[in-house]
Amino acid sequence: MGAEEIRSEPKPNLIDVIIILVICSAIGLFVFWLASRFMDRTTFDQLPEWLKGSFGGVFSVLTGSAGIGAAVLHELRRPPDTSPDYLKLIGRCLAALFAMIFIIILIIRFVIPVPVPPSPSPPPPSSVVRHLTHKDVSREGTMREISVTIIRKSSGSGTFNIQFKWTGSGGTWSGSQTATVSFLSKDHTSLQSLPIPIDRGGCFYGGGNLQTKDGELTVDPDLITDIDVTLSEVRNRTQGGC
Numbered sequence: 001m002g003a004e005e006i007r008s009e010p011k012p013n014l015i016d017v018i019i020i021l022v023i024c025s026a027i028g029l030f031v032f033w034l035a036s037r038f039m040d041r042t043t044f045d046q047l048p049e050w051l052k053g054s055f056g057g058v059f060s061v062l063t064g065s066a067g068i069g070a071a072v073l074h075e076l077r078r079p080p081d082t083s084p085d086y087l088k089l090i091g092r093c094l095a096a097l098f099a100m101i102f103i104i105i106l107i108i109r110f111v112i113p114v115p116v117p118p119s120p121s122p123p124p125p126s127s128v129v130r131h132l133t134h135k136d137v138s139r140e141g142t143m144r145e146i147s148v149t150i151i152r153k154s155s156g157s158g159t160f161n162i163q164f165k166w167t168g169s170g171g172t173w174s175g176s177q178t179a180t181v182s183f184l185s186k187d188h189t190s191l192q193s194l195p196i197p198i199d200r201g202g203c204f205y206g207g208g209n210l211q212t213k214d215g216e217l218t219v220d221p222d223l224i225t226d227i228d229v230t231l232s233e234v235r236n237r238t239q240g241g242c
Contacts, residue, residue, distance in 0.1 A: 166200075
């Protein structure tokens with residue numbers, strides 16, 4: 001022959017393509033499953049059910065007796081020198097598969113913007129602004145354990161709770177007397193004053209008689225930094241000392 005005969009590479013038919021795609025996808029999934037195991041991730045342990053079901057069904061048919069028999073029969077009926085190079089075609093399929101995965105990674109990495117996680121909402125302000133105390137105050141009796149709790153409401157205004165114990169021990173009982181509790185600012189300016197009648201109905205020995213008063217603030221609760229407490233003179237006293 002004067003010219004060298006050029007032999008063309010056999011083209012795969014439909015059965016060849018199915019065999020190559022199944023083997024290629026199986027190798028690809030196995031490689032990524034093995035890589036996820038080494039990276040201690042569970043990505044390929046949580047594949048979608050439709051993927052596991054469809055791939056498992058096709059793979060079981062092709063690897064079963066019917067699938068192997070059909071492949072053998074196909075090869076026996078094939079004309080000589082018409083079998084494709086399976087290794088080369090599977091290698092090309094794997095190269096195309098990894099190329100697509102690499103392109104998807106590049107798109108996710110550089111094209112799709114990374115979602116910005118929402119900034120955590122600031123914690124709600126504490127409802128209790130502060131808890132204030134005052135030393136004992138005496139005048140024909142003693143106010144003991146004086147405390148004031150300032151509470152901020154959601155509207156920005158505030159309420160107060162005043163507590164103290166009154167005892168006439170060492171003083172007198174009966175009559176009328178008033179305690180004045182003043183809310184002070186940082187520079188000790190009086191912001192709001194509250195008159196509280198003292199219950200002088202007995203000597204109240206021991207720990208004393210607990211008295212409380214609740215009410216609404218007329219000033220910004222954040223401005224209150226201290227309290228001042230005074231006692232008025234006793235009027236209309238009809239009984240003696242305790």
